Amino acid sequence: MRKLVCTLGLLLCASTFYTQAQVYKFDFTSDKKVKEGYTKVTSETLFNEEQGYGYDLQPAWDGKSNQPFFFSVNVPDGNYKVTVTLGSKDSAGNTTVRAESRRLFIENLPTKKGETLVESFTVNKRNMYINGKQKVKIKPREKNKLNWDEKLTLEFNGDAPRITSLVIERTDKVPTIFLCGNSTVVDYDNEPWAAWGQMFPRWFTDGIAIANYAESGESANTFIGAGRLKKALTQMKKGDYLFMEFGHNDQKQKGPGKGAFYSFMYNLKIYIDEARSRGAYPVLVTPTQRRRFDKNGKIMNTHLDYPDAIRWLAEKENVPLIDLNEISRTLYEAMGEDGSKHAFVHYPANTYPGQTKELKDNSHSNTFGAYELAKCIIEGMKKADLDAVKFLKKDYKGFNPARPDRFEDFKWNLCPFTEIDKPDGN
Structure with a gap:
């Protein structure tokens, strides 16, 4: 009996600690x-594994500097409501908050001297472990x-940037939008690359989480083969969403049984069935356009019959469709052949450290292009009548891709890290 009581006591203590640790x-x-x-944070509160929290990656913030800084906390996988009190009693501020791999949540929030503002958002955190024996097969470039x-x-x-307090708390009941896709969707860690998946959270309240599992170079089948879908399914629950945007890399696959209406359809059907089996809602997204214009200033189709195949599957399986292929066509044609360069990674040599050659990429977005495409996705969600749009922030005023935002009005403070190598895929 005494042994049983002691065991129960230990389990209770462990349970209490685990609950508090959330x-x-x-x-x-x-x-x-x-x-x-x-817990008090000072400039000496540096992250280490034993402590499990602290300033990370860059020098610590001294409370006065205007340089960007990072703060990390070790937490189990799941969704976390993050509440930040921004501002300072000593100085005016203007703060942007991003999480994990440059996911945008709070954008250029001004505070007067002595003023503080409280903002909350929900972040999905994950590691590469699927279960005790399996883990996601990440690429070498993903290891950091x-x-x-x-x-x-x-x-x-x-x-x-100014902050006075930070609260991170586990939240399991909010719905999650899981994003599956390639380099046009992925969270990029480094400037100047960006994709719509990492700008997407900016427009949503803390009532919903965005979990971006996309990675450069992936196709519908390789995404499954790497265990990325399987990992997402370990967190998926009833009422969640599974967005799928593939086609860029799938179209390069050749051989027997390959093609938009063959292997591609088969693989997308796996995503649909897996989501539905868990009570989640699958959503198909056609691939975003590449920047390729004809002599008349119109976007050329570079995705063969893959967009049509996705539209066909959406109708056949009664799956909501976000036709990003058409929306982005409208967007880029409205920008024009020259203006659309501002939405892609087009930079002269020496714009970024170590960049000795011109960057000229017509497939991958920069931060402005990704920001515009995220709004295109939201407009597609509204057209598809997805219930998740009820979680849009009040400052989302709608977006007309035929009338894009002015590039000159877009403000993005660079993160400290850059990468010159082009992402996988094209």
Whole structure:
């Protein structure tokens, strides 16, 4: 009996500790008195595995500097509501908050001296482990990606980033939109690359999470083969969504049984069936256009019959469709052949450190292009009448791809890391 009581006591203590560990509170102020229940953060609070939290990747913030900084906390896989109190009693601020691999959540939020504003959003965190024996087969270039480690990492950027407190708490009940796709969807860690999946969270409240599993170079079948879909399914629950945007790389596959209406359809059907078996909602997305114009200033079709195959499958399986292929055609034609360069990775030599040659990429978006495409996806969601649009923030005013935002009005503070190598896929 005594042994049983001791065992139950240990289990209860472990359970209590685990529950408490799902809420993390940090005080960034210079006040000597620490808020009750909070952990004081100073410039000496540097991340290490034993401690499990602290300033990471870049030099610590001293409370006054205008340089970007990162703060990481070790947490189990899942969705976390992040509440930040931004601002300072000592100075005015302008803060942008991104999470994990440059997922945008708070954009250029100004605060006056002495003013603080409280904002919340939900972040999905994952590692590469599927179960005790299996893990996702990530690529060598992904080994240092913030999306695949044990930490939830926050980037505080902007003209003058200011924070007074941070609360991270586990939340299991919010719906999640899982994104599956390639380099046109993925979260990029480094400038100047970007994709719509990492800009997408900017427009949603903390009532929903976005989990971007996309990776450069993936096709519908290789995504499955690498265990990416299987990993996503370990977190998926009833009421979630599974968005699929493939086609860019699938169209390059040749051989018996390959093709838009053959192997491609078969693989997409696996995604649909797996989502539905868990009570989640599959959503098909046609591939975004490449920047290729004809002599009349019209976007040329470069995806063969893959967009039509997706449209056919959506109708046959009664799956909602976001026709990004058509929406992005409207977007780029409205920008024009020259103006659309501002939406892609087109930069003269020496724009970024180590960049000795011109960057000229007509497949991959920069931050502005990704920002515009994220709005295109939202408009597609609205047209498809997806219930998830009820979680849009009040400051989302709608978007007409025929009238894009002005590139000159777009403000993006660069993260400290750049990469010159082109992403996988084209």
